[in-house]
Amino acid sequence: MGDVNFSVNNLRQFLSIKDASVWASDYLDKTISESNISYLIQYGKVKKYGNNGSTLISIKDLKDYYLTFNGQREIDWKKKLGSDLNWSLSFDNLRETDTTKHVHRLHPYKGKYIPQLVEYFIDSHVDQFKKDIYFKKGDIILDPFSGSGTTLVQANELGIHSIGIDISRFNNLISEIKLLDYDFESLSTDINNICKKINDFEEDKKILLFEQELNNEIYKFN
Secondary structure, three states, X not given: OEOOOOOHXXXXXXXXXXXXXXXXXXXXXXXXXHHHHHHHHHOOOOOOEEXXXXXXXXXXXXXXXXXXXXXXXXXXXXXXXXXOOOHHHHOOOOOHHHHOOHHHHOOOOOOOOOHHHHHHHHOOOOOOOOOXXXXXXXXXXXXXOOOOOHHHHHHHHOOOEEEEOOOOHHHHHHHHHHHOOOOHHHHHHHHXXXXXXXXXXXXXXXXXXXXXXXXXXXXXXX
């Protein structure tokens, strides 16, 4: 742990883990949790300081880390692929909760891409790289390798019709489940009934009691 002479002015340059998560969230404009900050300390990404037994982090150290982390990847890839690389398509500013939003997190399909990438190409915006609009509301998109249905879902959100084809019946099932219209009240009732039946089954069969006894016996060997 670093030794610092904590004067009143100097102390203002340091943050607790909780305050550091708030500062970093504001600085990066995305949620940074206390566990994220603890990870940086644990693995030596930022230096740990102490004051009366508490853990403090230097604002400068934290800022330097994020500047290096966020900027260096872009610099490195542009050196490899050229300065005209459209870095915005890396979407490295997004959290996992953003890239797996709503139905996109229903199944951990390994071959899917993030919905924001699809949105970029089929929505109505233009920029330095995408100079034309290719689809408008009411058009039809054909995805001959639809996978888990990411393109179909995003087209649906934008009011674009879509046709998906995939050789895998399971992939088609995932897509259909994502795209069906649901009665949420009925769905909630069915889910609650299923949960109740599972709980009742576990209680009747004393499964939880058995698991506890089993764990106690296993514990004797550890």
